[in-house]
Amino acid sequence: MAWTVAGFGTLAAAAVLLAPLVGSTRIHLGAAFDRSIPYADNIDAQIFFVARLPRVLAAALVGSALAMSGVVFQALLRNPLASPDTLGVSAGAALGAMMAITFNLDFSLLGISAVPLASFAGSLGALTIVYGLSTARRRGTSALVLLLGGVTVQALLSAVIAFVQYLADFTQTFRNVRWLMGSLDVASYSPILAALVPMAVAWAGFATLPRMLDLISVGSESAAARGVNIERTERIALVSASLATGAAVSLAGPVSFVGIIVPHLVRLFVGADHRLVLPASALFGGSFLIGCDLVARTIIAPLELPVGIVTAIIGGPVFLWLLFRRA
Amino acid sequence: MLEVTDITFAYSTLRAVPQRVLDDVSLQVQRGSVVGLLGPNGSGKTTLLKIIAGVLKAPSGRVAIDGQAIEQLTRRDLARRLAVVPQETQTTFDFTVMDMVLMGRYPHLGAFQLEGASDQAIARDALAATGTAAFEARPFATLSGGEMQRIVIASALAQASDMLLLDEPTAALDLGYQFEITALLRRLNRERGTTMIVSTHDLNLAAALCERVVLLKQGRVIAHGTTEETLTAANIRLLYDIDADVQYHPRAGHLTVVPVGRSR
Numbered sequence A: 001m002a003w004t005v006a007g008f009g010t011l012a013a014a015a016v017l018l019a020p021l022v023g024s025t026r027i028h029l030g031a032a033f034d035r036s037i038p039y040a041d042n043i044d045a046q047i048f049f050v051a052r053l054p055r056v057l058a059a060a061l062v063g064s065a066l067a068m069s070g071v072v073f074q075a076l077l078r079n080p081l082a083s084p085d086t087l088g089v090s091a092g093a094a095l096g097a098m099m100a101i102t103f104n105l106d107f108s109l110l111g112i113s114a115v116p117l118a119s120f121a122g123s124l125g126a127l128t129i130v131y132g133l134s135t136a137r138r139r140g141t142s143a144l145v146l147l148l149g150g151v152t153v154q155a156l157l158s159a160v161i162a163f164v165q166y167l168a169d170f171t172q173t174f175r176n177v178r179w180l181m182g183s184l185d186v187a188s189y190s191p192i193l194a195a196l197v198p199m200a201v202a203w204a205g206f207a208t209l210p211r212m213l214d215l216i217s218v219g220s221e222s223a224a225a226r227g228v229n230i231e232r233t234e235r236i237a238l239v240s241a242s243l244a245t246g247a248a249v250s251l252a253g254p255v256s257f258v259g260i261i262v263p264h265l266v267r268l269f270v271g272a273d274h275r276l277v278l279p280a281s282a283l284f285g286g287s288f289l290i291g292c293d294l295v296a297r298t299i300i301a302p303l304e305l306p307v308g309i310v311t312a313i314i315g316g317p318v319f320l321w322l323l324f325r326r327a
Numbered sequence B: 001m002l003e004v005t006d007i008t009f010a011y012s013t014l015r016a017v018p019q020r021v022l023d024d025v026s027l028q029v030q031r032g033s034v035v036g037l038l039g040p041n042g043s044g045k046t047t048l049l050k051i052i053a054g055v056l057k058a059p060s061g062r063v064a065i066d067g068q069a070i071e072q073l074t075r076r077d078l079a080r081r082l083a084v085v086p087q088e089t090q091t092t093f094d095f096t097v098m099d100m101v102l103m104g105r106y107p108h109l110g111a112f113q114l115e116g117a118s119d120q121a122i123a124r125d126a127l128a129a130t131g132t133a134a135f136e137a138r139p140f141a142t143l144s145g146g147e148m149q150r151i152v153i154a155s156a157l158a159q160a161s162d163m164l165l166l167d168e169p170t171a172a173l174d175l176g177y178q179f180e181i182t183a184l185l186r187r188l189n190r191e192r193g194t195t196m197i198v199s200t201h202d203l204n205l206a207a208a209l210c211e212r213v214v215l216l217k218q219g220r221v222i223a224h225g226t227t228e229e230t231l232t233a234a235n236i237r238l239l240y241d242i243d244a245d246v247q248y249h250p251r252a253g254h255l256t257v258v259p260v261g262r263s264r
Helices: A002-021 A043-076 A089-102 A114-136 A143-167 A170-180 A190-207 A210-218 A220-225 A230-252 A258-270 A274-298 A307-326 B045-052 B075-081 B097-108 B117-129 B145-158 B175-192 B203-209 B233-240
Strands: B002-010 B020-029 B034-038 B060-065 B082-085 B163-167 B195-200 B212-217 B220-226 B242-249 B254-262
Touching: A002 A043, A002 A258, A002 A274, A043 A190, A043 A210, A043 A230, A043 A258, A043 A274, A089 A114, A089 A143, A089 A170, A089 A230, A114 A143, A114 A190, A114 A230, A143 A170, A190 A230, A210 A220, A210 A230, A210 A274, A210 B097, A220 A230, A220 B082, A258 A274, A258 A307, A274 A307, B002 B045, B020 B045, B020 B220, B034 B045, B034 B203, B045 B163, B045 B195, B075 B082, B075 B097, B082 B145, B097 B117, B097 B145, B117 B145, B145 B175, B175 B195, B175 B203, B195 B203, B203 B254, B212 B233, B220 B233, B233 B242
Parallel strands: B034 B195, B034 B212, B082 B163, B163 B195
Antiparallel strands: B002 B020, B002 B060, B212 B220, B242 B254
16 A cells, blocks of 8 residues: 555646646756756746746645545544535635735744744644534533534635625635635745745644544544543644645635545545545645646636636535535 | 542533532542443433543543542553543544554544554454454444444554543444443453453343452442442432342353333
8 A cells, every 4th residue: 555655746746847847848857957958048947936836836835735634533523524624724814915915914833924824823823613512511522513613614614714704805805715716826936935834833733643643533432442542632633734734725715625526536545544645635635736737727727727626626526426425 | 450549520601590410429449340320311421431531621630540630640650540431422524444454543632643563453452352354454434333333443453551531432332232242341351361341231231241349329339339238129210210229140151130110
């Protein structure tokens, strides 16, 4: 099974290297990496590294962060329908980021700027509400309450998002609407670097989780009886997934369906073991979003579609197929 | 020896008066013995098993294994001493039977350590002991209820502890599987000397399997002793308000309980 993960790795590497070659101007990989031509004269290299690579890297980061968050939520809640979208975590992150954008918030903390911070605060806030709801009724979290709570919180947050939009002026509203559709048009490396800090923290958290997720997905009490520290695992998992989702949303807006379909597709290839599912989902999530973004920027060229529209159009039917397959 | 001393427990609720689920519960389980935990719904059987397993913490009282309080053991140490078999196990994802059994090795492995050849061998041995070696590569979710329960027992055996806590292990099974699981547990006790605490509603299962029984009602131990002395018509009436015939059955080789009607 480990070779399947290596396969996903090859796919991701190929996607990062080849996707920047596609676009309005044809460029060649060999020319872009040809060190004998001075960079100032190497048009291929300039297009590759300045115009296109940031966007592809953003897609890779966002796709892998959303996919890993989906894996973690599904295992922790023992529910295949859990994802950053269905739990309202993406909506919380979107609200946070949009408020930071609309009200021009300008501050930073530990090198993280306002938009990713507000986005993380929003995702953690939404998750805290949903999680609090599900734990308040009884000891232990009820997966059903969590999902219903997620849907409700998502609807509530959408209303607040609409309210913030209503307060914004006309051009601001247009920008917000475009942003909410999900777009990877990052234009430079700096927003990627800003998102990289919270993502690195999330990766470190995710790295500790796979075996505990296996045991918890079979039952939290039997996991506890085998020596898993449930409370600590839940805390690490929820904070890491909120950080990753927050960072992804701050970079690209709420790109839907990646967090729910990628883990399921990956499990078809590598099985259920999270030591394989988590890294494979990170790799495939990145490749999947790079592919979707490639479609988004070429299908009606020279116009570019927001990538969120493409992921929803591909992801919706795939998700329905997965539902039928299970039933 | 497992010693439970004066355990009192109440679930914290939003209501004003917390309901005591366990009230001064004490019991002893000798190494190598099989003890049945009997009592009506809500009598505190499952809660008591969770406290013994260290999943719940009791505010007062003490659980000790061979003289050592379980709070002094780490979670992993405790999991190496005793394993839990829940009533039912439902998986969210398509784990194979081997995946499920290898999860029992968790307390024996380091944080990033993968299962090695010895873990695989222990898992295969556990599968063989439960008669499920043929299922090794099957997806767990495709098995029948009785097969699943045998795999879960195998996974508890792979944990390599010498004590098993079983919470109504046959409740979800039909008569044939109930019989099969009972026979399996008897054999494991006889051949491996595994100590077992079995909570059950099935008085005949308790009579067939357990040397001693503990009767719980409303969180209190109302009787505790050998099965012959304790599983009596009078005690069954106390526990369930049921009038029952309790007789030694020569062909079965143990006591049998036939409920006759509501008492009073």
